[in-house]
Amino acid sequence: PTKAKTISHFLGKDFEVIASYGHVRDLPKSKLGIDTENNFTPTYIIPIKIRKKVNELKKIAKEAQEIILATDEDREGEAIAWHLIQVLDLKSEPTRMVFHEITKPAIEEALKNPRKINMDLVDAQQGRRILDRLVGYELSPFLWKKVFRGLSAGRVQSPALRLIVEREKEREIFKQEEYFTLSALMQKIEIRQLAEKMKFEADLWKINNKPLPSPGIKNKNEVEKIKTELDGKTGLITDIKTSQNKKYPLPPFTTSTLQQASWQAFRFPAKKTMFLAQSLYEGKDLGHGPIGLITYMRTDSLNLSSLALKTAKEFLEKTYGAKYALKEPRVFKSKSRLIQEAHEAIRPTDPYLEPDKIQEYLSKDEFKLYHLIWSRFLASQMPEAALERNSLLIETQAKKNSYLFQANF
Template identity: 35%
Template sequence: MTTLVIVESPKKVKTIGPILGDRYTVMASVGHVRDLPPKEMGIDPVSFALSYEATERGRSVLAKLKAAARDADAVILATDPDREGEAISWHLAESLKLNNPQRVTFTAITKDKILAAFKAPRALDMQRVHAQEARRALDRIIGYRVSPALSNATGQRIGAGRVQSPAVRLVVDLERTIAAFKSTQHYGAELIFSNDDATKWKAQFDTKPHLAPGETYLLDDTLAKLAAAVRNVTVAEYSDSEEGKAPKAPFTTSTMQQDAGKRLKLKPKVTMQLAQKLYEQGAITYHRTDAPNMDEEGIADIAAYAQSAGLKLADKPRKWKAKDGAQEGHEAIRPTQAANLDCGEDEAEKALYRLIWQRAVASQLADAIYAVRAVRLAGDAEGTPVSFKATGKTLVSPGWQAVYAEDAPDEDDEKDETSSNPIPALAVDDALVASDGRLLTKKTKPPVRYKEPTLIGAMEKLGIGRPSTYAAIMDNITTREYIVEDKKGYLSPSSTGEILRDGLVDRFAFIDLDYTRGLEDQLDQIAEGQASYHDVVSAAWASLDDELASLESANLPVAHPCPTCAKGLRRIKGEHGFFWACSDRECKTTLPDAKGKPGERKAPPAPTGINCPKCGTELAHRVGTSKPVKRGMKPRPYDFYSCTSPKCDAKYNTGADGKPVFGDDAPAAKEAS
């Protein structure tokens, strides 16, 4: 008896096959085998049923799988354990005409996980399949219905996306906030004290007691200058205490992408590719997850490693609250075996594995403990009582930070200057003399532009898309140049990105961040059987009917206005190369293409005074040299007469006397090409 097992990746075939043994034949679908048609929407506007067809690669894959399925006694579908994987299994079942197909899932490619999964096969989860179909349908509807209308309204090719467009909006809105920002100059002061061992520590002027109601900053430098001149102070408050700092949760898909971007400078797409390889090698658990918690097996594995390595564990296993709307179908990302300190086939994979390993192992260790010394100093600034505050921290027990060694686990945190502020032991009422003081002149700063990791963080916080889609979203909006990245990785919108945002905001619900988050909730409800595919998709379709009508009357900025009617010009590829035409079908204006931009109209031909025998309109004498249609072809001269009426296509050769040749024996002229 043989059983055919179908997974997604060829790499898994090599990993899983030896675990299952000779009675199993493992083959790969290589991702999706069916998809919506590439050149049409593929959605029935009444039933909203989706029309699928085999992909070009899928046809050859299905042929091999069908042959293998005929020879097998049973077929088990073992694609990835998320909605996309569930949909791929359903497409395989449909294409291979499987009756009551068996489905297994595992969150790590290890012997224990795989054998346990194959002992408990289940039926296909059609609710999860319908949720994936709804996401695909919504993306398709918006792309096919909104993009052409937006392109016509703006005169340039613009693609609207259900989640990509809100991501672009975040970048545009932030850029406009930065542009509108007005800096405020404000003041502070600090005193500097010298210790016996030649080290120095600092105390900051507490401006809050001196602010008027409603003020945030000290705007008058007079008091700040007086405070900076204070030298004699008295200790008003003093304390020594301990402070614990807990580790962060193990990685979810989103936090892995963010941290890999900050610490390893990896693009989200590259991070996901590397994680996929690590997962297929059996090094980490499944890398598409919203869950911040590990399963009991993972916690126990890390505890065993920590004890063997002399690392102090937390008093009890740590758990974290998942963010609202998180899909916790499987655990957080972790190493499958914490004792494996080095996994991956190249340096990039090894670096990402190390990042995942550190985060997961650290999550179960004891807090880092700091000794904290705080002091408040009282002084007199020429009759005005002033106070200064200082805090110093010293690490006394590294706890979870021990697994990071020389690495910086909190690169995203603001620099903590208190860790380098060596305050000596003091007592209340001690008199101190500052060795120096200085005025601090400060300016409020505008918000910082997004980088890809921080944009992903903002999208997750706002509920835009799902973490597993963030890499594709980033790739889409940067490849299409709706946003651009500078040399330091900061993102700013292009003019096209701004036009996209302005064309959608206040007209389409899907660009509103609350709506986007709510729609993700509806997809979750479909997966849980609390909502239906038809209700969610049909409602989105209906709302677009009214919204598209509002776009037709919108007066949007266009990149290249038509010189005749001011509506947008569109670049079109014709038989003889690119040209520009008005997006208004009633306007017949066309312009030549000049390196991707509208060129100038050719001057109208001089009057000939010769009427067209076919319609009576004046003929024009066309003389010139044609552009080569293909590379390597030489330009060809032309010389003929043609009718100037747009409704008449009459053309005539030029005779020896320079005039058009009429008559039955005169062939119609052809422009050289």
């Protein structure tokens, strides 16, 4: 309903936007619903809880001059559009419009370029649904008989459980090994009055020109002897190396990387992240009517539209200066051949909608996630960071041994 309201805001009075509230048909719960002897043909029913809505849609469809299906652009959305055609008993196939973001230009462009239902996506969704049912309905009762009643199996759940079990077995057979490393707190002798500011840590690297064993020294008594021998000793810098390195920005978010980053930054579970992203995608009222703030959040593509790249460049030049924008856009390619490049990565619909400027219209958590998406996208189109790395080698001579320390800045 939120998505329908936002789309309505961009269309005139000649359009009526109605929400289907998700899937209108599904496999029956009371039986398998798949003819395994006839090419795995599924039998669909209209669930009781959605029948009232379907009847309402049928009535509206009969009175409409034209029907345009605007469900989400992924395989689930394509399947919903196909199922709607089946249940509404339409005389002719309606047009299908797709868009990556819910903004006025995107909706107008989608209306100008309608297409037919993509049956490849529909078949992909049906294949997934049929596999879900076959694995769940066939294996779960078997588990009840052989293991424990109430257990369940699933197309994704069962392989994921196996990965967890295998990792747990690796953990159980892992043998802990104690080892020690040694770091020295050093300060420059000539500037004792600035000692606190000049202190730095250096790690023991070599003893008598022999590297420490990996991962470290296993004998604690040996470490204590080294510590006693080095206590209060001075060191001499024998080498200084300076290197220039570049750090490139990460690509814009996909669904999985957004979920990972939001957990790392805010401890948002995947479900909460997707709920917040859905809200930002469907639209927020910024005082002049609702507008979608991010592109579609279910994607595995790193692709970015040419318009989005052009707008990002203009924003960076205007806001931060030309040196913070790339001369040519940075393009990211997905590694998998199965990625749908027609889709886009998750990005803000308009970089000029800066997080701080629209914070009052967002909840606390929506603001956090939007800021994360907005920052990641713009950073992906900024020049790489130039980093200077300094490495010091410090030799300390004790009574019996020579110790070489290494410090990196």
